[in-house]
Amino acid sequence: MNDAELRVVECFFLSVLFERIDLMQRVKIYGAGSIGNHLAHAARHLGWDVVMCDIDPAALNRTKVDIYPKRYGRWDDGIQLTSYSDVPTGGFDLIIIGTPPNTHMELAMKALKEKPGAMLIEKPLCTPNLAGASEVYELSKSLNIPVFTGYNHVVGHAARFLSELCQPIIATETTTLDVEFREHWGGIFNAHPWLKGPNDTYLGFSDLGGGATGEHSHAINFWQFLSYLIGAGRIVEVQATMNFVYSNEVDYDDLSVMTFKTETGLLGRCVQDVITRPARKFARIQLPDDFIEWHCNAEPELDKVIHSVECQKIQIENFEKTRPIDFICELEHIVSVVNRGNVTSPISLKRGLETMLVVAAAYKSAKSRNTVKIDYTKGFNQDAIW
Ligand SMILES: NC(=O)c1ccc[n+]([C@@H]2O[C@H](COP(=O)([O-])OP(=O)(O)OC[C@H]3O[C@@H](n4cnc5c(N)ncnc54)[C@H](O)[C@@H]3O)[C@@H](O)[C@H]2O)c1
Numbered sequence: 609m610n611d612a613e614l615r616v617v618e619c620f621f622l623s624v625l626f627e628r629i630d631l632m633q634r635v636k637i638y639g640a641g642s643i644g645n646h647l648a649h650a651a652r653h654l655g656w657d658v659v660m661c662d663i664d665p666a667a668l669n670r671t672k673v674d675i676y677p678k679r680y681g682r683w684d685d686g687i688q689l690t691s692y693s694d695v696p697t698g699g700f701d702l703i704i705i706g707t708p709p710n711t712h713m714e715l716a717m718k719a720l721k722e723k724p725g726a727m728l729i730e731k732p733l734c735t736p737n738l739a740g741a742s743e744v745y746e747l748s749k750s751l752n753i754p755v756f757t758g759y760n761h762v763v764g765h766a767a768r769f770l771s772e773l774c775q776p777i778i779a780t781e782t783t784t785l786d787v788e789f790r791e792h793w794g795g796i797f798n799a800h801p802w803l804k805g806p807n808d809t810y811l812g813f814s815d816l817g818g819g820a821t822g823e824h825s826h827a828i829n830f831w832q833f834l835s836y837l838i839g840a841g842r843i844v845e846v847q848a849t850m851n852f853v854y855s856n857e858v859d860y861d862d863l864s865v866m867t868f869k870t871e872t873g874l875l876g877r878c879v880q881d882v883i884t885r886p887a888r889k890f891a892r893i894q895l896p897d898d899f900i901e902w903h904c905n906a907e908p909e910l911d912k913v914i915h916s917v918e919c920q921k922i923q924i925e926n927f928e929k930t931r932p933i934d935f936i937c938e939l940e941h942i943v944s945v946v947n948r949g950n951v952t953s954p955i956s957l958k959r960g961l962e963t964m965l966v967v968a969a970a971y972k973s974a975k976s977r978n979t980v981k982i983d984y985t986k987g988f989n990q991d992a993i994w
Contacts, residue, residue, distance in 0.1 A: 632656055632701040632725065632943055638715050639706035640664075640671040640689065642799050643730055643758070647704050648687050649680050650935035654943075656702075659688045661695035670802065680932070701725040702942070706758075708810040709733070709817025713740025716755075720747050726946050728938075730758040731829070732822040733960045735815060736968045741961055741988040748957055754946055756953060757960025759829040760938040761889075766902055766911035766927040767954075771837055773900055773915060774893070779840040785868075785876035787834070787891040789827035790884035796823075811882075812858035814971065819860035821850065821970055824880035828970075829963040830891055830902075831868060831878045833954050838893065841871035842962060847979045848970035866970050961988040969993045 635651045637644050640662040648658045648671075662668050668689045677683050690696075703724040705715050713734045719727055727748070734741050748755045761767060793811065797803060806812030811823060821828075832843060846868055850861040863881040889904035897919040906912040911927040938955070945953045953959070965982050972993055973980040986992035 631947060634700050635659070635702045635704065636695065636700045636719075636724075637661070637704045637706055638692075638695075638719075639708075639730075640667045641706065642675070642796075644704075644706040645671055645675045645679060646931070646935045647706060647728070647939070649676070649684075649932060650939045651702075652684050652686055653932070653936050654939055657688075658686065659690060659696060659700075661690045661692050663692040665691065666802075698722050702939075703727045705729045709822060710735050710810060713744050716740075716744045717747065720744070720751060720753060720755075723751060724753065726942060727753060727755045728758065728942060729755065729957070729960070731960065731963075732817045732825045732967060733757055733957075733964050735817050736822065736964075736971050737815070738964060738968055738989050741964060745957060745961060745988055754942075754953075755957035756942050756945075756955045757957060757963075758938070759826055759833075759955050759960060759963070760934050761826050761830055761904065762833040762954040763938055763941040764911065764927070764934060765929060765937065766904070766913055766925075767833070769913050769925055769927065770834070770900065770902055773913070774834070774837040777838045777893070777895065779838050779870075779872045779874060781895055782838050782840060782874055783894045783896060785831060785834055785838075785840075785874060785891075785893055786878075787827045787831040787876075788879045789824040789830075789889050790879060790881045791824065791887035791889065792885040793823070793882040794885070795887075806860060807857040812860050814852075814860045819862070819864075820880045820882045821848075821861055821864040821967055823882065824864075825963055825967055826889075827878050827880045828866070828966045829959070831876065832959065832962060832966070834891060834893060835870050835874065835876075836954070838874075839872070840874040842982070842984060843868045843966050844871055844982050845869035845979055846966055846969040846973050846982065848973040850970075850974040861971075861974070864970060864974070866966075866973075868966070964988065965992055 635656050635658050637660040640660050648660050651658050703719040705712050709732050712729050803809050810816035811818035848866040851863040853862050862883050866878045869875050891902040893900040898916040900915040903912040913925045916922050945951050969980040983992050
């Protein structure tokens with residue numbers, strides 16, 4: 609891969625001011641849980657019709673009387689709630705899969721066959737055994753349906769600024785990359801008061817896509833995003849150490865410390881955990897003289913980018929945001945990419961699957977206590993990690 613190919617041209621932040629938002633009209637959401645509600649609200653904000661389904665009648669009821677009105681002030685009759693078995697098929701501009709990770713690939717295969725205009729599958733895309741990943745990727749390619757993943761941090765306003773700031777950087781000048789998503793999962797359980805604890809959901813099982821490495825894989829994805837931006841390419845070596853919590857009720861990793869090496873030889877670190885309070889979501893690009901840092905929620909409803917200029921002057925840029933804005937930005941980005949066609953998106957299915965290869969490699973490394981390599985020519989399956 610040459611330098612030009614490594615530094616993929618990212619057109620994803622083109623202005624959506626003049627975007628034909630109305631080109632998307634009908635959206636179907638699988639999963640009336642926490643993310644289903646966030647994305648239903650974002651879609652309604654953009655004026656789209658929303659059908660949301662769930663296999664659990666209690667989740668549908670909770671959406672209408674509890675989650676949605678508490679978060680957004682009132683229930684919205686523009687959202688149609690149905691059981692999984694009654695949900696309409698065909699004619700959707702966007703299908704969103706917001707269910708637990710171990711259900712994503714099966715639902716995605718089914719949804720692709722409906723031939724929607726586009727699809728968004730939540731993170732982590734699949735389980736660490738990568739079951740179904742290659743099949744979904746190949747089918748989406750053969751049907752030419754743009755598919756996105758829920759790594760929304762890389763399409764936020766602060767990330768947009770980062771991408772501009774990183775344009776002049778050359779991979780060989782970058783000395784290291786560091787990303788952390790360290791956040792106690794108490795916040796997740798506060799948002800899901802109906803759950804008794806990690807054992808009541810996929811979160812308590814790494815094999816189902818839970819644990820720190822799967823649940824907070826935003827950090828791996830952000831590391832990859834920065835690596836692409838500076839032209840350092842894909843991660844080809846992973847070394848991981850994890851702390852596993854195991855009992856007859858749960859089996860997950862609560863701390864995942866990873867080092868990565870890329871195609872150009874850049875070495876860096878990534879840490880994810882579900883134990884740190886207060887949370888710290890942070891990224892840093894170290895250059896020979898200068899640095900660039902991204903601080904997510906540095907203050908309530910504020911992201912910051914802090915960078916030095918010519919070794920001395922420190923500049924701080926603030927980006928106001930709210931939780932609803934995160935998801936509105938994400939859907940606006942999807943519209944922008946779909947409208948333009950053939951544009952590389954940092955939340956493309958391919959990028960999300962590259963994150964899954966790193967997740968799978970990290971577990972393999974932590975369990976074998978060896979460095980694990982990734983061979984991207986082998987596709988999105990276990991053969992690619994060795
Ligand atoms: N991008 C983000 O910032 C973000 C935030 C929250 C959650 N997520 C991701 O979204 C996914 C769901 O998380 P959540 O917190 O919303 O979980 P949740 O438990 O609140 O909701 C999931 C819902 O899916 C339903 N469901 C399960 N199988 C289904 C099926 N086959 N068809 C229809 N509904 C089905 C469940 O009954 C449940 O109501 C996870 O992958 C999670 O990591 C992403």
